Amino acid sequence: MVSNYKLINVGEHAxxxxxxxxxxxxxQSMVDVIAQSHRFEKKTDDFYPGVRSHAPDAxxxxxxxxxxxxxxxxxxxxVDISQPQLAMAQLSIANQHPSQLSPIQCIPHIDTQRDNEWALVHYLFCAPLGGTAFYRHKETGLERVNASQYHHYFSTLKRQATSVGLPAKAYINGDTAMFKQIACVEAQFxxxxxxxxxxxxxxxLPDDIDQTASHGRHLDIKHARLTANASILFN
Incomplete structure (x- = not known):
């Protein structure tokens, strides 16, 4: 039996x-261990605006x-779901200055085109460093993007880069010309x-997120926007 949860429905498709x-x-004990023993690095094959580390075995x-x-x-x-399979688990710290963001990092994203994969984000910070928001792409009306929709969606984004213009170099927080925020869940430790x-x-993410993660030249894990992230697959 799992307690302390609630199920909410977001967007037009609930x-x-x-x-x-x-x-x-x-x-808090896990955060203390992470601060003492984990090394965080930027992954070159990853659009995440920060650094990653492995999740503790426990x-x-x-x-x-x-x-x-x-x-x-x-x-x-x-929906009727089968036994979940943990595909990936890692730790993340957002610490990228907005001036270093690429256009794709300034708009909402998806983690996969698969319909049978779920994402987990676990907030391991106390400071008000932002939760997670969900969006609808205004022109296509898409809130979820699967493999059959991705080509049309991505082609539309490419066209809008010219017709609407590139997004400002900032973390998205609320409605824009291209996206409507349909829900927001606040972070809590x-x-x-x-x-x-x-x-x-x-x-x-606040636009000064790079300052919250640093103590001089050192990564300040206990005061950073530390999250655990996982991918869960259903067969």
Whole structure:
């Protein structure tokens, strides 16, 4: 039995999003361990505006324990889903200055084109550094983008780069000429958020996020926007 969660529906298609508070027992102890022993690096094959590290083994074990129970409990409220499989788990710290963002990093994104994959973001910070928002692309009306829709969606974005113009070099926070914000979940320490990974979304990052993660030249993990992230597949 999983407690401290709520199921919300976002957008015109009422896409399910799960919000879980007190997701991890003694989360602060894990943050302390991460600060002492984890090295974060920028991944070159990743559009994430920051640095990554591996998830602790104990955390991965927690996901293997809690996710099957959670989705089994919610199976009647969601689409008919099978046993979840943990495909990936890692740690992330957003620390990229807006001036260094590429246009694709200034608009909402999807993690996959697959309909059978969910994403997890687990907030491991206390400061007001932004939660997660979900969006609708105004011209196409898309809130989720699957493989059959992706070519049309991406072609539309390319055309809009000329007709509407490139987005400002800033983290998206709310409505723009191209996107409508359809929901926003505030961050709270030890809150986890689960949602279909092809739902358009973005972190609600402040434009001084690079300053929150640094202490001189050193990464200040305990005061940074530290999150754990995972991908969950359903066969």
């Amino acid at each position: 896409t399910p999003v799960i919000v879980i508070d007190d997701f991890l027992p003694d989360a 955390y991965v074990a927690h996901l293997h324990h809690i996710l099957p129970a959670l989705f089994a409990e919610l199976n009647g409220a969601l 030890n809150r986890a958020l689960l949602y279909p990974a092809n739902l358009l979304h973005s972190g609600c």
